[in-house]
Amino acid sequence: MKGFIPLLLIVFFVAYTDLLRAQAVQYGDSVEVSLLTCEPGDAVYARFGHSALRIRDAGGRDMSYNYGIFDFRTTNFYWKFLRGQTDYLLGVYPTEYFLAEYRERGSVVWEQVLNLTAPEKQKLIDLLNENYRPENRMYRYNFVFDNCATRPKVMVQDALDGRLSYESAYAADTYRQLINDYISNDAWLYLGINLVFGASADQTVGKGGASFLPELLRNDMQRASIVGGAGDSHPRPFVKSTQMAVGPFATVVETTPWWMHPLFISVVVFFAGLALTLQRHKNSRTSKLFDSVLYGLTALGGVIIFLLSFFSEHPLVDANWNLLWLNPLNLLPAILIWQRKARKFLLYYHSANVLMQLAAGVVMVLQVQQFPVAVFPLVLLLLLRTSRRIKRLFTQLLERSTNGWKWKK
Structure with missing residues (x-):
């Protein structure tokens, strides 16, 4: 019925x-x-x-x-x-x-x-x-x-x-604030909508x-x-x-359990990445697999946001600063991390990418755009893992000479 x-x-x-x-x-x-x-x-x-x-x-x-x-x-x-x-x-x-x-x-x-x-x-x-x-x-x-x-x-x-x-x-309220009032009890819906919303969602209505x-x-x-x-x-x-x-009807508001909340999961993922970073064998296969999945998932999220921002008629999704850390091009390191011949390219890529991740942090601090709290550990994790990759590639590919640093033969 x-x-x-x-x-x-x-x-x-x-x-x-x-x-x-x-x-x-x-x-x-x-x-x-x-x-x-x-x-x-x-x-x-x-x-x-x-x-x-x-x-x-x-x-x-x-x-x-x-x-x-x-x-x-x-x-x-x-x-x-x-x-x-x-x-x-x-x-x-x-x-x-x-x-x-x-x-x-x-x-x-x-x-x-x-x-x-x-x-x-x-x-x-x-x-x-x-x-x-x-x-x-x-x-x-x-x-x-x-x-x-x-x-x-x-x-x-x-x-x-x-x-x-x-x-x-x-x-005096922003579009984001008004919409969030209706979705705050569903943490995953809240996260998804706030990721696809751009800076225009933070304008007052x-x-x-x-x-x-x-x-x-x-x-x-x-x-x-x-x-x-x-x-x-x-x-x-x-x-x-x-x-x-x-009406009237009895209302029951269901909320996301704490153990399924995006913030809890992102904190767990952060500490897992931190443990890999601090372990003795820093170039292990497990570490590579972790980074490959991390970059792959951020690339997938970035592709969705990129398409919505530039190729859709949806409101409030343009000028999305989440693209600084949800980089669609992260698909490249997700794949090339397994290719030894791609190390030089990856050093250049990660060097540029870490600057974008730092810029994302600046945008968060300056509140140019509102970010869901659940993404903070992930942005920090990306910065940590990318910096670790740069350091690893730098020591593998470059050596000090009397004229400074040069590529190893």
Whole structure:
């Protein structure tokens, strides 16, 4: 039964879309407009919650406008998702189906009835009907700047006879801080997201910038007023009333066990590398294997970050200083460490690489970009092992002469 409601919703949505494809949704008298806010769920895609618009009339028509519809069956969906080229679309269907999904999931849904005038409601309906036309309903999804929460806000703002005014409680927070609040209990998800985020994630969101997170949008809208509207001599509260549409539910927050936490594991790996560095036989096969795996894993992480930073449309992933230590080119020493003839090249490579690792340390100290604490032992380990490799190669390949150092024959 767990997956029945979402499956039913998809089937219904496809059928309902075909039915409404050539016609706009019409409403009778006494229209009421609400902002629905769904609290976060356990799945990764549900971690940040969801928003939708609800429109109902006295005649019983009750529809939800959901900008969060996507189809896994789309050609090359996962490749497009990695590149930030996922297209979402507006779905319109009875609110009972929308609420049923979150009721089954165990997520609370809040409803804020908006304090709109009759002309504003009609304009919003017209805008939504236009947006629901087959040629308009699809849009390029952007997690921060164009998503299921920002779209309803923009549609309502465009329908107002006046402007929305509010003091956001989150204007001084950074994108990284706001997002981390939703993932801090999952240490591995926290690590992954903070590794792919670049320096732009540490910018403050400013006024209205927190609206991409549904719960924060709800909180800001609760304090908002409509000003400058015709016939409004005073600011008009944006929200008329608030109630819980689904819930409440008992919540259990699961956290990552300490022995599976990335910080604990990185500390263990650091001390393992330190032990290898201090052992008597410093060029053992075990030591080489350790470094080969270490460089290989950092190269893999670097390739992912490099592709996201330079070849994707995802927000907040550019200017990523993690590339200083998660170097994609570390694949070279991971392989060439086993090749005796490559020692001279590796000496040059490690000499350049250790400078990049030192630069990563400087960036961390100066807080040019925020780094997860779990990576600190790994950066220190890389610096330690790379310095040890340089010293070893230097003594193997160079000798002192009367004119200084020269290559051994």
